[in-house]
Amino acid sequence: MKERRKFLHFFDSEEYKEVVPESDEQKKVSPPLFQQPYPEDSPLIDLIPPNDFTIGKAPFLDLVNHRQSRRKYTSEPLTLEELSFLLWSTQGVKQVLRSGSGVKRTVPSAGAKSPLETYLVINRVTGLEPGLYRYISFSHKLLFIKRIDNAEETMGKLSFEQMFVGKAPVIFCWTAVPYRTEWRYTILSHKFIAIDLGIVCQNLYLACEAINLGTVAIGYYEQNKLDELFDLNTDEEFVVLLAPVGRYRKQKKLTEFFKYPKKEVTLVSLKKLEGKYKRKNLVEFIVKNDHLVIKIGEFEEILEPYNEIEFIGEMSARAMRFEFTKEGKPEKVVVLNAEDEEFELECAE
Ligand SMILES: Cc1cc2nc3c(=O)[nH]c(=O)nc-3n(C[C@H](O)[C@H](O)[C@H](O)COP(=O)(O)O)c2cc1C
Incomplete structure (x- = not known):
């Protein structure tokens, strides 16, 4: 290097x-x-x-x-x-x-x-x-x-x-x-x-x-x-x-995607978000030094609390929304891609 x-x-x-x-x-x-x-x-x-x-x-x-x-x-x-x-x-x-x-x-x-x-x-x-x-x-x-x-x-x-x-x-x-x-x-x-x-x-x-x-x-x-x-x-x-x-199209407002306003999101509940998910590849969410980190193979990126992100490839994404079961267990992650299409990552465990 x-x-x-x-x-x-x-x-x-x-x-x-x-x-x-x-x-x-x-x-x-x-x-x-x-x-x-x-x-x-x-x-x-x-x-x-x-x-x-x-x-x-x-x-x-x-x-x-x-x-x-x-x-x-x-x-x-x-x-x-x-x-x-x-x-x-x-x-x-x-x-x-x-x-x-x-x-x-x-x-x-x-x-x-x-x-x-x-x-x-x-x-x-x-x-x-x-x-x-x-x-x-x-x-x-x-x-x-x-x-x-x-x-x-x-x-x-x-x-x-x-x-x-x-x-x-x-x-x-x-x-x-x-x-x-x-x-x-x-x-x-x-x-x-x-x-x-x-x-x-x-x-x-x-x-x-x-x-x-x-x-x-x-x-x-x-x-x-x-x-x-x-x-x-x-x-x-x-x-x-x-x-x-x-000719570009206006992108969806992230408040529409998250369904809650930005100011309501904090780092407090990070641990809840940890987990393994799958689409083509295994996608892991881990907490490192009080940050939520997304890991795909060798690739790692810190997510903002509101989960605004930007990385490339098959996972090209603007944002991620976590969804939970009634019991509060992580169920799936919904990804908003660069073209404002939503797709789901299913829990791998
Ligand atoms: C040399 C270079 C390579 C880049 N490669 C990619 C890429 O492969 N995919 C992508 O979505 N954005 C790519 N970008 C765009 C950057 O992600 C973007 O410029 C950066 O996040 C800042 O956002 P902004 O341009 O909207 O200010 C690249 C930018 C530069 C300058």
Whole structure:
């Protein structure tokens, strides 16, 4: 673990000279391509140009204040303008540097190397066939790559069973092409690439907020299976983050789910909640240092007294409600998932 932390370090100048190797740029190797190539004769789909956007004029402070992760989407399609707006906001190209050594975009990137590509799994966008696409940022167009069988279920499963991901009208899938940054920054590149990715994702959050769409960063995904689905040459390029996007539905108020107000809930009766339950996996509730802890395999998380939670996978949940028999024994736990569906965990004993 400690070894991996070092990835976040930079160096003092003395150490820098010793450990950072000569770069390909210094060795006069030609710069890499800053956009993945595609067959010359591929038909490209026009997007709405940024000068023609009629949406996205919300005040900045409102966006910052309202931004939150949103995981529950309506089945309504996105419009082409909305998709164009999101692509422009996250990776729009403003200038290709004349030296050929980088690209200026709507987002900053270490050395203007912009080592990311944007793939889209499109389920519902007005006027577009469902399937896998890539944003051709240099000309602000879309490249259709292929159809994906059963895309909704496939993408949910490939997100560690976070099924809400697959249900979004569009899923942004960013890949990294590390050599673009490595060409100049060698071993310094990987921290920079991660920062570049975070910035792009935050722009997606804010751009969505500006046009009343919702998104959430998805760090849990099946790396090899998704790389394979996208036919990536993983020596060069691989998936690094997903983000489903859709028109969001208001989530249920938790007071409706719990059926009692938040202020009535205290830690006093914690011991009563201890127990083993089952759905696909064994789920244990234990009391540790005056906290109620949920345990699924190696995974543990402290629950708030009101049992508001947030974890991923098959148990993707917003909250849990404990129900008891007349004799006061724990009978079942009702889980409210990210899409406001309720499901029950039965007592395992
Ligand atoms: C790098 C990263 C990875 C994340 N991965 C997931 C994920 O796999 N599933 C999920 O439901 N939320 C995921 N999230 C969303 C966080 O849970 C969320 O941002 C956090 O709980 C704060 O909530 P907020 O965004 O509503 O303020 C991720 C966020 C980031 C930045």
